[in-house]
Amino acid sequence: MSLHTSLAAHKVFQKCEELNQASLQGIWTPTHEDSYHKLDETITRAMLHAENQLKKAYTVKLSWSPKLKVAVQAYRFWRLSKGQLFL
Numbered sequence: 551m552s553l554h555t556s557l558a559a560h561k562v563f564q565k566c567e568e569l570n571q572a573s574l575q576g577i578w579t580p581t582h583e584d585s586y587h588k589l590d591e592t593i594t595r596a597m598l599h600a601e602n603q604l605k606k607a608y609t610v611k612l613s614w615s616p617k618l619k620v621a622v623q624a625y626r627f628w629r630l631s632k633g634q635l636f637l
Contacts, residue, residue: 553600560592 557563565585572582614622 553596556596556600557593560596562589562593562596565589 566589569582569586569589572578
């Protein structure tokens with residue numbers, strides 16, 4: 551299950567919009583705050599689940615040679631280093 555599918559199943563987008571409207575209208579209550587925290591927990595759990603699914607698919611299904619692993623790590627290092635130059 552993808553992250554977007556999981557968020558849609560838990561109606562996260564709808565709940566975010568409802569909380570946003572309450573905030574914009576100035577009717578924010580402690581109940582809204584509780585809903586906000588529960589929604590944050592739901593999003594966090596969904597993200598962690600999606601991340602774990604990707605890790606499994608990546609590490610279990612692909613077997614790389616030692617030479618390829620070194621090349622990929624070098625590529626990632628230089629790509630990240632290049633990105634740091636522009637900060």
